[in-house]
Amino acid sequence: MTIGSTVFGYPRIGPKRELKRAVEQYWSGKIDEAALEQTARELRARTWAELSELDSIPSNTFSFYDQVLDTTQLFGAVPQRFRDLGLSELDTYFAAARGRDGAAALELTKWFDTNYHYLVPELGPDTEFRLAGDKPIAEYREALGLGVPTRPVLLGPVTYLLLAKSTVPGFEPIALLDGLVEAYVELLGRLRVEGVEWVQIDEPAFAADRSPAELDALRRAYRTLGGLPGRPKLLVTGYYGDLGEAFGILAESQVEAIGVDLVSAPDASVTVPAMRDKILVAGLVDGRNVWRADLHAALAKAASLLGSAREVVVSSSSTLLHVPYDLEAETLDPDVRARLAFARQKVREIVLLGQALRTGADGAWADEARRDLPQPRRDDDVRARVESLKPEHRSRAPYPERAAAQQERLGLPPLATTTIGSFPQTGDIRRARAAVRRAEITEDEYGQRMRDEIARVIDLQEDIGLDVLVHGEPERNDMVQYFAEHLEGFTGTEFGWVQSYGSRCVRPPIIHGDVSRPEPMTVAWSTYAQSLTAKPVKGMLTGPVTILAWSFVRDDQPLADTAAQVALALRDEIRDLEAAGIRIIQVDEPALRELLPLRHKDQAAYLEWSVGAFRLATAGAATGTQVHTHLCYSEFGEVIGAISDLDADVTTIEAARSKMEILEGLDFPRGIGPGVYDIHSPLVPAEDDVVALITEAVRAVPGERLWINPDCGLKTRGYAEVEPALRNLVAAANRVRADLR
Numbered sequence: 074m075t076i077g078s079t080v081f082g083y084p085r086i087g088p089k090r091e092l093k094r095a096v097e098q099y100w101s102g103k104i105d106e107a108a109l110e111q112t113a114r115e116l117r118a119r120t121w122a123e124l125s126e127l128d129s130i131p132s133n134t135f136s137f138y139d140q141v142l143d144t145t146q147l148f149g150a151v152p153q154r155f156r157d158l159g160l161s162e163l164d165t166y167f168a169a170a171r172g173r174d175g176a177a178a179l180e181l182t183k184w185f186d187t188n189y190h191y192l193v194p195e196l197g198p199d200t201e202f203r204l205a206g207d208k209p210i211a212e213y214r215e216a217l218g219l220g221v222p223t224r225p226v227l228l229g230p231v232t233y234l235l236l237a238k239s240t241v242p243g244f245e246p247i248a249l250l251d252g253l254v255e256a257y258v259e260l261l262g263r264l265r266v267e268g269v270e271w272v273q274i275d276e277p278a279f280a281a282d283r284s285p286a287e288l289d290a291l292r293r294a295y296r297t298l299g300g301l302p303g304r305p306k307l308l309v310t311g312y313y314g315d316l317g318e319a320f321g322i323l324a325e326s327q328v329e330a331i332g333v334d335l336v337s338a339p340d341a342s343v344t345v346p347a348m349r350d351k352i353l354v355a356g357l358v359d360g361r362n363v364w365r366a367d368l369h370a371a372l373a374k375a376a377s378l379l380g381s382a383r384e385v386v387v388s389s390s391s392t393l394l395h396v397p398y399d400l401e402a403e404t405l406d407p408d409v410r411a412r413l414a415f416a417r418q419k420v421r422e423i424v425l426l427g428q429a430l431r432t433g434a435d436g437a438w439a440d441e442a443r444r445d446l447p448q449p450r451r452d453d454d455v456r457a458r459v460e461s462l463k464p465e466h467r468s469r470a471p472y473p474e475r476a477a478a479q480q481e482r483l484g485l486p487p488l489a490t491t492t493i494g495s496f497p498q499t500g501d502i503r504r505a506r507a508a509v510r511r512a513e514i515t516e517d518e519y520g521q522r523m524r525d526e527i528a529r530v531i532d533l534q535e536d537i538g539l540d541v542l543v544h545g546e547p548e549r550n551d552m553v554q555y556f557a558e559h560l561e562g563f564t565g566t567e568f569g570w571v572q573s574y575g576s577r578c579v580r581p582p583i584i585h586g587d588v589s590r591p592e593p594m595t596v597a598w599s600t601y602a603q604s605l606t607a608k609p610v611k612g613m614l615t616g617p618v619t620i621l622a623w624s625f626v627r628d629d630q631p632l633a634d635t636a637a638q639v640a641l642a643l644r645d646e647i648r649d650l651e652a653a654g655i656r657i658i659q660v661d662e663p664a665l666r667e668l669l670p671l672r673h674k675d676q677a678a679y680l681e682w683s684v685g686a687f688r689l690a691t692a693g694a695a696t697g698t699q700v701h702t703h704l705c706y707s708e709f710g711e712v713i714g715a716i717s718d719l720d721a722d723v724t725t726i727e728a729a730r731s732k733m734e735i736l737e738g739l740d741f742p743r744g745i746g747p748g749v750y751d752i753h754s755p756l757v758p759a760e761d762d763v764v765a766l767i768t769e770a771v772r773a774v775p776g777e778r779l780w781i782n783p784d785c786g787l788k789t790r791g792y793a794e795v796e797p798a799l800r801n802l803v804a805a806a807n808r809v810r811a812d813l814r
């Protein structure tokens with residue numbers, strides 16, 4: 074029996090976010106474990122039914138929160154502090170995910186270069202792995218009970234260890250490999266007894282650069298697992314990029330099949346002699362974007378690989394976790410819709426490709442593989458502008474000149490205080506937004522409520538004594554969605570939810586054509602705010618890279634071109650803000666590092682266009698206009714050069730939790746605002762603690778270039794914390810300022 078056609082994974086939150094709702098109801102005590110399990114079972118059954126046309130159907134792709142945490146629990150590595158709580162297995166699991174009774178949650182971190190986040194395993198020299206659970210076995214049985222034989226999917230042992238963090242300085246979790254592989258051996262034995270024919274093991278860590286020692290760990294792991302007598306057949310995948318050297322290592326092992334991502338890495342080399350007696354599972358349908366596949370091209374690619382492996386089968390390029398469920402649920406512009414495929418439509422594409430590859434194209438193929446799709450929205454003006462760009466469009470006057478002009482105009486004190494943009498999104502704000510969406514209030518009433526909110530936020534900031542104010546962003550549900558709704562070339566969806574982490578989902582906008590700005594997007598809010606105060610109010614924009622990172626992007630032109638179009642829209646917005654009297658403009662780029670390619674060799678080209686897009690957006694600003702940017706992290710590491718190249722006058726970053734360590738040895742040439750208030754925590758920072766942080770910071774950065782601000786926006790916090798925290802922040806800045814004189 075062959076694998077035929079398959080997918081590497083599937084969404085699990087439910088087409089209408091059923092799992093989110095059930096899990097949150099369970100957390101708040103509204104439903105019990107049995108009811109939660111019932112919802113989970115229904116969702117799994119529905120997934121298997123939806124995948125029924127595939128030749129090989131995965132299982133264990135479901136998760137109550139995260140597949141990495143599932144693996145941690147499966148192999149008995151849940152940290153002691155959660156087990157000490159004495160809770161049920163399910164509640165221990167959720168405690169590790171969310172924290173409980175003083176036991177801090179596991180750290181949440183980005184999953185490769187996607188918008189998914191996983192819970193970081195905490196491992197130490199004493200960690201002992203053992204098969205402590207039976208989730209993959211139970212899900213296999215459950216599917217079989219429904220008449221569906223499945224292929225359990227496991228996170229691979231090497232990737233698991235590479236994603237973990239050590240509880241002991243100097244210890245490398247990969248040292249635990251042999252013990253973990255033994256636990257996988259036991260699991261494979263159990264699955265064999267169940268009658269499982271194929272098991273999929275995911276090793277996406279090898280789509281990134283890996284050291285020789287790490288590659289050797291892969292070799293050892295699959296020598297052991299591949300060499301096991303009487304085991305299920307193994308499909309090892311490595312998606313999100315090119316497996317590089319790891320491909321050869323897997324090909325040399327005794328595993329039966331290797332799965333590769335031929336969308337992220339169309340040129341990946343998969344024709345090594347050792348593949349001759351193996352199955353190549355070719356990921357040809359994009360698992361991370363929402364466009365219909367070019368079935369003719371995919372079929373030609375699959376056919377071209379036929380000689381290099383014993384067998385070639387078709388799959389999604391990665392798990393489909395990163396795309397919405399079903400296009401059928403949407404009402405969209407027909408020209409856009411005709412170009413789209415969500416998870417369910419992608420499964421159909423894979424089925425068709427599999428059939429065409431084996432038995433030749435038939436009638437259904439001819440119908441569905443047609444290529445006369447509507448063309449993307451075209452805007453000749455924006456295209457001509459991008460074409461005619463010159464280097465000077467990306468550069469401003471030298472920093473010293475700008476700094477002098479801005480100081481002259483703004484007259485700010487040293488250690489200027491500000492915030493990152495948003496103020497708490499209160500229930501009132503959210504209710505007003507819901508009401509206008511349902512047409513229960515008019516646009517005018519909505520505008521009035523937002524202006525009232527802005528006036529309140531300005532008053533509060535005046536009263537607290539901040540130096541540079543913000544309007545508070547009440548009108549923004551989300552910092553990307555807001556701009557997507559105001560730009561041409563974007564569309565939103567109604568049910569296009571994608572899991573970000575746990576029960577948290579996002580609904581990325583789709584960039585379907587050329588981008589342009591029909592009218593100003595933020596000017597009315599910012600100028601209203603500025604009209605209420607003599608202090609400078611920052612205009613607040615989301616940067617081009619972040620807008621791309623949190624959207625589904627076009628795949629018919631380079632990302633750099635789309636970024637340039639978005640940048641031009643922002644550039645025009647900045648010009649309008651300036652004309653309306655706004656003197657400081659912040660362009661947030663929290664996702665700059667997020668999109669950084671996994672492989673070092675691809676990074677320079679990425680940084681070139683992404684930094685270029687930011688500069689294109691901002692370099693039209695006058696010398697006397699102060700450009701700020703904000704990044705949501707402090708580990709600059711590999712991107713420090715790029716951040717400096719953004720050439721912003723002021724860069725605000727996260728630093729409170731790392732106690733200003735970031736500033737050590739950092740020779741940042743322009744203004745910098747290392748956060749002194751950790752907004753991820755509900756704690757109000759004490760004035761003395763903030764003084765200590767600022768005192769630390771002034772050792773590294775001269776007062777005129779040092780800004781005092783929180784780590785990030787305040788929208789997820791409540792006023793009960795925010796107001797005292799900001800008062801302490803201002804009082805602390807004043808104290809240190811007095812000492813400076």
Ligand code: GLN
Nearest residue numbers: 493494495661663705786
């Ligand atoms: N200006 C945004 C805010 O304050 C920035 C958010 C972010 O960095 N993620 O909410």
Ligand code: ZN
Nearest residue numbers: 704705785786
């Ligand atoms: Zn931030």
